[in-house]
Amino acid sequence: MKIKTMKHLLEFNNYRIEFLVEELSKNTKRILELETYIFELCDEDCPEAYKDVVKSEIYKHRNDIR
Numbered sequence: 001m002k003i004k005t006m007k008h009l010l011e012f013n014n015y016r017i018e019f020l021v022e023e024l025s026k027n028t029k030r031i032l033e034l035e036t037y038i039f040e041l042c043d044e045d046c047p048e049a050y051k052d053v054v055k056s057e058i059y060k061h062r063n064d065i066r
Helices: 002-042 048-064
Strands: none
Touching: 002 048
């Protein structure tokens, strides 16, 4: 019984670790996207249309996570 319980606990911890690694990867990717937006928006020649696209993308993502 103890061995079975330990096995289940280890499996549960492994699933948690896999989930957290996946979430970390998603968040890291999103940070890179946002950094890119910041650099592009800081460019003096950045067109207003692109700024609107960035705003739309940020609001869309914001609503998707709620």
